Amino acid sequence: MPRSKREPTTKTKTAARKAISHKRISPPPEEKWEPQGREEAWQSGLLIPTARETVGLTFPLRQEKLGLWSLVRVPSAGIEGGYTPLASAVPIHFHPARFKCGAGGARVGKSLIAAMEGVAWTTHSDLIWIVGPDYEQARREFIYMMEGLISLDLVDERSISLPSTAYLACAMETRWGCVIQTKTASDIEKLAAEAPDLIIACEPGQMPSGVLFRFYERLTTKRGALFMMGTFEESHPWYTDVWSRWKDWPNDEGGKSFSIPMWANIHSFPLGRNDPEILRMERSLTGDLRAVFLARVAGLPTTSYQLVFGNVWKEHLSDGSPYHVRRCPFERFRDPEAKLPEVNPVELAIDPGFSPSKYAVCAIQWDKEASYQIDEVVMSGALHSQVIQECMRRPWWANVTRGVMDPFAATSHPFGGLSPAEVWHDEAKIPIEVPQRLSVADAVDRHAFFLQDTYADRARHFVDPRCTHTIYEYNHWRKAADKGTGHVQSRPIDRYCDALKAKNAWFIYHYQNRVQVARRWGPRVRDLQFTEVA
Numbered sequence: 001m002p003r004s005k006r007e008p009t010t011k012t013k014t015a016a017r018k019a020i021s022h023k024r025i026s027p028p029p030e031e032k033w034e035p036q037g038r039e040e041a042w043q044s045g046l047l048i049p050t051a052r053e054t055v056g057l058t059f060p061l062r063q064e065k066l067g068l069w070s071l072v073r074v075p076s077a078g079i080e081g082g083y084t085p086l087a088s089a090v091p092i093h094f095h096p097a098r099f100k101c102g103a104g105g106a107r108v109g110k111s112l113i114a115a116m117e118g119v120a121w122t123t124h125s126d127l128i129w130i131v132g133p134d135y136e137q138a139r140r141e142f143i144y145m146m147e148g149l150i151s152l153d154l155v156d157e158r159s160i161s162l163p164s165t166a167y168l169a170c171a172m173e174t175r176w177g178c179v180i181q182t183k184t185a186s187d188i189e190k191l192a193a194e195a196p197d198l199i200i201a202c203e204p205g206q207m208p209s210g211v212l213f214r215f216y217e218r219l220t221t222k223r224g225a226l227f228m229m230g231t232f233e234e235s236h237p238w239y240t241d242v243w244s245r246w247k248d249w250p251n252d253e254g255g256k257s258f259s260i261p262m263w264a265n266i267h268s269f270p271l272g273r274n275d276p277e278i279l280r281m282e283r284s285l286t287g288d289l290r291a292v293f294l295a296r297v298a299g300l301p302t303t304s305y306q307l308v309f310g311n312v313w314k315e316h317l318s319d320g321s322p323y324h325v326r327r328c329p330f331e332r333f334r335d336p337e338a339k340l341p342e343v344n345p346v347e348l349a350i351d352p353g354f355s356p357s358k359y360a361v362c363a364i365q366w367d368k369e370a371s372y373q374i375d376e377v378v379m380s381g382a383l384h385s386q387v388i389q390e391c392m393r394r395p396w397w398a399n400v401t402r403g404v405m406d407p408f409a410a411t412s413h414p415f416g417g418l419s420p421a422e423v424w425h426d427e428a429k430i431p432i433e434v435p436q437r438l439s440v441a442d443a444v445d446r447h448a449f450f451l452q453d454t455y456a457d458r459a460r461h462f463v464d465p466r467c468t469h470t471i472y473e474y475n476h477w478r479k480a481a482d483k484g485t486g487h488v489q490s491r492p493i494d495r496y497c498d499a500l501k502a503k504n505a506w507f508i509y510h511y512q513n514r515v516q517v518a519r520r521w522g523p524r525v526r527d528l529q530f531t532e533v534a
Helices: 010-021 038-043 048-054 062-071 087-094 110-124 135-151 211-219 237-245 276-284 287-298 384-392 420-428 440-451 468-474 498-511
Strands: 099-104 127-132 171-173 179-184 198-202 225-230 255-260 346-351 358-366 371-380 400-405 432-434 461-463 479-481 488-492 519-521
Touching (some): 110 135, 127 135, 198 211, 358 498, 371 384, 384 420, 440 488
Parallel strands (some): 099 225
Antiparallel strands (some): 346 358, 432 519
């Protein structure tokens, strides 16, 4: 019989049943952790029970976890009378998603949470990997698992390999043959033959982007589970992307993301979010240090100082409420009979990118207080006419009054013939404005100025969540860095910026000094009055 199908030892099963019968751990209320869309996810095979059962393997049930944790001891983590998950950690332990991505603030016990998940999986596994950017960063989770399994008498100390130096791999084997090993991101690329039942990823944000595919690849054979736990501080963009994509459940990837803020540790912060120490840190970590509060305290995605708009762009606030990214529904004509274009006009910010860049069009509306990107059209390898036709299919096309085009691309003739500005004027039948050419630095400054009112500390440009490519660029357009020293330069790289360059032009044109007149293709359009959107 394969090891992964063996039943847990009698001693383990008895201890678990005894713990549950005496209610040594009170199960949390169902509504606090039961995921939405469970039936749909179950039918589509996104849940770990469905996946494991298809290959005849088992997984730890909720009662098994609670039973083992009630008896576990982890001296180095200060756990003597059993492990009780923090309220914010309950969902990540019990959610049935196959792939989980947890992000936590400092001092919330991220390593302990991951290790206790590993302890529960040992009785259903042949092989468990604890993967870190290096062996040192995977060591703490291994030690916590080791101490927990020793306290449960599930592992013989003679089967443990724990080198005195932190830069070597660790390994141990349970009494029934489950092997637990520490690995690095480079190790798993070389081990094509091994198929773990569980991968615990420590600080995955510090690993290269290709590591997620490697995880998927190794877990395929046994329909294993992935348990990622780390922080957003100094993390690669792919980790933030995954966390953001997995927020909504169910999804096509079968993943679910979680956030565990520092104030979830009620032992250190009894008043939770309103604890005086948390509020003091929030007041102190402002301006350029705001990213530190989001990543290390709130456990939320943060922008990097290397990002072009990193000092002003915020998808959400530290409490999770929306900031720059919020619903921006298209506002139709107030008076369908009159159809006055100045009531709720739509303007297009256009960057006619050519391969390998993308052709980006951003649809923008505004009122007296702010501007709103309501939609986007982003295409690769498309002709001008194809992009124009796609724009014409959108519900806001009837409101379009003008287009504003990136001045560095508007008059170019890469393939001869008409320029992009002329094609748009002839085929789309709208005036095309081409603002003055500014340096990239000046254009970015103008864009950043209108993203946020720094004096009132409020956003004045918003992006609808459906504009995924634009949001991606805000989170990825970076300043160049010296390959040798790593020093960040002021010059942005020419990638991940197609939609943002289009918006640079829109901000330059729309808010430039009226003495400076933009060049125009087509009939002159009178200045539109800013009208408050209902």
